[in-house]
Amino acid sequence: MTSPLLQKPSSDAAADLLLEVRGVAKSFPGVKALQDMHLTLRAGEVLALVGENGAGKSTLMKLLSGIYTPDEGEFFVRGERYLPSGPRHAQAMGISIIHQEFNLMPDLTVAQNIFIGREPRSAGFFTGDRELNRRAAELIDRLDLPLRPRQVVGSLTVAKQQMVEIAKALSFETTRVLIMDEPTAALNDAEVATLHQLIRRFVTPETAAIYISHKMDELKVISDRITVIRDGRYIDTLQTSTSTMKDVISRMVGRELTTDARPENVRTDRPVLLSVRGLSTKALLKDVSFDLREGEILGFAGLMGAGRTEVARAIVGADPIIGGAVTLRGAPISVRSPAEAAAHRIGYLSEDRKQFGLLLSQDVNANIGISSLAERFSSAGFVKDRPMKVKSREYVEKLRIRTPSILQTAKNLSGGNQQKVVIAKWLLKDCDVLIFDEPTRGIDVGVKEEIYRLLNELAESGKSIIMISSELPEVLRMSHRIVVMSEGRVTGELTAAEADQESVMHLATLRPDENPADAEELGLEPPPTEPDEVP
Amino acid sequence: MSTAIAPVDAGPRKSSDLRGRLEQLLAFAGLIVIVVFFAIANENFRTFSNITAILFSTVVIGILALGTTFVIITGGIDLSIGTGMTLCAVMSGVFLINWNLPLGLGLLLTVLFGGLIGLVNGFNVAILGLPPFIATLAMMLVAQGLALVLSNSAPIYFSVLPAFSEISTGEIIPKVPNAVLVLLVLAVLAAILLGRTLFGRYTFSIGSNEEATELSGINTRKWKLIIYTVAGLFTGIAGIMISARLGSAQPATGQGYELQAIAAVVIGGTSLTGGKGSIVGTVIGALIISVLNNGLRIMSIPQEWQNVILGLVILGAVYADMARKRTT
Amino acid sequence: MSTAIAPVDAGPRKSSDLRGRLEQLLAFAGLIVIVVFFAIANENFRTFSNITAILFSTVVIGILALGTTFVIITGGIDLSIGTGMTLCAVMSGVFLINWNLPLGLGLLLTVLFGGLIGLVNGFNVAILGLPPFIATLAMMLVAQGLALVLSNSAPIYFSVLPAFSEISTGEIIPKVPNAVLVLLVLAVLAAILLGRTLFGRYTFSIGSNEEATELSGINTRKWKLIIYTVAGLFTGIAGIMISARLGSAQPATGQGYELQAIAAVVIGGTSLTGGKGSIVGTVIGALIISVLNNGLRIMSIPQEWQNVILGLVILGAVYADMARKRTT
């Protein structure tokens, strides 16, 4: 078929077209990541790019920045043919890309990361650190980000690292095209709003942005047009204003999706399985208490840095605690390591899949099996490979993990599929308490539903789940009860019936007035400077 | 491509298995090229007795390399294997000659002593959290000193115990020194350990991402302790093999063996950053080194040139292997 | 708000700088404890001449360690510095004695020759993509062989060139051998290079995340080439310093120096996995080793025990340093 895009652009249209992708194809061993891909980006617009996990979105972005070279097809920038030789070339052409996987140097500071390769110099060879930090401070100030120039990036949370990436991309004066690959995967609603503001400020009649996301709600808010791809092929481009999300999703997954209703019944009749009392840590947590019942999904809501992750890590013994007690089925337990937690059948899925979740250099099979190897797939210390592989394949199918085989190296999977692998690992291990920290981060809508279904099934079968999520709709939809945290404390607990956006956000932004010192420690601005803008 | 869905599942699996095997076979390529070159260049090289001589000379380094493969796959390093081996050799002398223990018991204690060295390394690395380089460097120095102290700086001779030397130089299979069999058996054992057991799986996953492994509910400290201990057991066996070969425990040898063993492991394709490696590779790496040494000597290359050529050939072999992997 | 920006910005910076400096000062802790111990235990230790003797004995290892700090911060390793130094020493003999070049030119060529060794390492690592361990191990062997070949396996004496020895043993400052000054100057230079220049910044960046650095538009290959070359320049200087001290180029020494230099770097807190490290740390690491060696000898500890104690003290010092960092 001849798409209008394939016609030679008229000179008028060429001025309008900032970026064009024509008939691009790219294969990896065993995978056709892209075939006959098309895309046009007009000046002054935000183009959303959506597709299921593994559809080829990130691959396209890597082609655009010259990290990969296309097997077929060509690119045009403002009507000129463009064959990127590398990131530097892309940048010179005015294209800035925030990749899905962070490209940060954890041992360098925020300022050093932002201006890497463009350091202000003195006497040619010496670094002008004063100037560097001044510029970084200026930029951070302008973008209103909760960062400090001299913070070491490796010590920042995922969300803040994402902000460093954003600051870096926006620090180029010459950027005409800003491409963001799932920039909000690690951000909560407030930060998403800030980012959208930044994007709106960035987009002028001369510039444009490509925005990749799995969060359907924000497409409506931020994009002008939506390009849908499926299985590496161009499917359609829709005007955001004239289409519904249903249209988008059905093109994405090629079928209609049904959504289950949110749970209504509070399971007060069930016995308490895990009880946490007065949990405190040196860094952040103060007197955190809550109960988790059998068969319950307990949501944890809060702003970034509220301490939800830290609660989870403390419970499984990944971080030391300085006070508090945890009881399991009424008996006090002392968990000093994740291995001990696993022995008590408590599992933790980390929010940071790259650092704490995946064995990147191992294959899918090894990643899915690692937690359950000892108790389910071994005898006398020997691994029973066959049943292990059968199970792996089963989960690959169930979660629709897009991979040529279970022996594919995890590193070569798309971001969303990596996340699915980590989830499969914990679904396979027979845990009584599962703590899922941002489980659907980077996962497409279709599979999200599948995961929700699996979580509900688990709960039905009597397992207890703690679900930490920065996506409020998800928390509201899935949880029987919701614990809300702010600055290391529990500020409230809501049942599914009581909870809505407003009530949760109110609790999440409640600030314990008596200790500004804590806020300082977290690198947050003191309370008065951050108005409660969300409700 | 689109022939059918049914074979798609079985097909790629089998073919990738086959490809994997082919790759392993091809990994021999560098080694085979070198062997063929020497075999053509010099008739004395291709005699049966010279082949066994090459294998024999691979034994000690090979055993050390086997054990340290596990450590390197975790992303660690073990510098103590060279002098640790020497200390174990001295201990075998202490057990068998000074204390006059029965052969079997003496051997067992020696191997366990090696395990103890490894355990201490493991404790320092896994429990105290010291960098493996420092922990094992310290052990290297300590073992070196203790070997001299415990032997009074003099070799301990096993002349009264001919059975001991038989472990290395005896020939259960005619014309093949037992040492070669020991290496073979240990290599098979190590391959099973690495490829088929939980121990092996956890070795890989610790090397791939220790924090993720820990958060997957695996007691990484415990396993690292075990991994270093296993490396120590191999050190103990190497100590026995070298003193059995020499008929004496030489308290001053050993330094430098660690580098050769690590080199064998790395030439064999195991990555020092962890997460990747194989026993077959390690054996090939060890063989490459000893074939080169042997061949260059047999060809009477002047000794000052031998190292130069050795270095260049190692570069070439590893580069060729990498280039091959890149193209497939 | 706007008025407050200046002090707010300056405030934390100063305090963190101060804390950083305090930390570095505390990193001396291990060293200071050791020094104080020996000073109390033995009065001969604390003489001025013994202090300069310690510094003097640190020079060669120290210079090698300085250069290799850069390589290690990138996550690499350089095993060729020991025999590379020897080869450079031989080359200084070839230039100054055999070819009879003027002193300045000879020295310059020697340093550049060291740079050439580093450049070849850098080429193998950065351009061919060989693992640094293999690339520099091969260079270690090649350099060892070439040193023998180029010197005809005999020392080259500098007796006819007393000015050459002055580089090391002369005393511009009375009672302080020039070698110590050379080390000092090089340490300051290296510290500036690492801390204040783009070169240093990219060294850290590559070690922290090479891919991300590359994606940030930095030519990591070029910089790695330069980094290994710089390490080679230090090797060349070390070659001059050792032959100036001995008054001859000894073609058979050098092996083992690389391990000592790397140990100094790692004891100084530089991580072998890259991204972290400091020149001050390296200097402290080198001093810890030579103070221990000197002190143990001064106290007439039997030599076989010296290594045992050396190993234990290194363990202790590094452990204490880590524990301190954990609590602060």
Add this chain to the structure above:
Amino acid sequence: SDSASQTTATPPPTTAAETSSAAGSSDAPTSSSEATGGSGGSSETTESSAGGDGLSPTSMSDDPKPLIAIVSKGFQHQFWQAVKSGAESEAAKLGVEITFEGPASESEVEAQIDQLTQAIAKKPAALGFAALDSKAAAPLLQQAADADIPVIAFDSGVDSDIPLTTASTDNKAAAAEAAKHMSELIGGSGKVALVVHDQTSASGTERRDGFIEWMEANAPDIELLEPQYGGGDQAKSADITKSIIAANPDIKGIYGSNEGSAIGVVKGVEESGATGITVIGFDSGKAQIDAINSGIMAGAITQNPVGIGEKTVQAAVAALQGETLPKIIDTGFYWYDKTNINEPQIQAVLYQ
């Protein structure tokens, strides 16, 4: 550098005719005479005749030159290079081919065994061998004997009946000679230190023990410090020497047991700025000769490494001719100092 030495079954040192005649100076191998029984008076004549005339160049011309594979205890160091050059020049003279190999240090017993294995695999006409540890080499020597390859031991004895002869010096006696001179030079009392190159190899232990034993027996007023080991590395030996001087400001004499140790001691004394310390070395080399000429070193013991190499090849060729060889060929050792260093017979055994 590393150096010469000896093994467990040391043949008694002999005063071979050649030795005494070569060292015309009164300082020549004196101490060895007392230990000698008189085992090998005839040795010199036998072997020299064997070497000299046995092979006429014509007799060899059609065949490829016979190969004599020599495996020594070292390779890189000056002492072994001198042995090698002696062997090479003699081989050229006699029309044979040689290979010369040795491990990197004298502690690498296994590496030497590998080298010996490969030397035999080359099917040489004869084998020259200096054992780091004779017991370890025993099976290989048997293999050589079974293959009718004549074996000539050199530098130190091989504890076995297989070698036809041994060309060597007595390290212990040589070290005792050094001790005797040290005692004389410092007047029989005071502190003396030893910087030894190796604490396990035969050459290291014998040069240490020979020195200590003589002192204990003959110089009761001399206080010997704990020996320190510098691996023959000049820089390390220099650092050790400075530590010794710092710890013992009243030190009277220091003995360095091989070339590297001796030069290290010289450097250490120079760098520390101490005066009045008597330094005695071992082996030769330019730096030692310079140090003796300049007076920093009082004197040194040297063996005859070039001679060892020559005699080894001579003996091997003689064996190929089917001649009988004496059990021992003593290559002698010599005391040299400022007074006799320029005498031709001393110059003949020194290497630069």
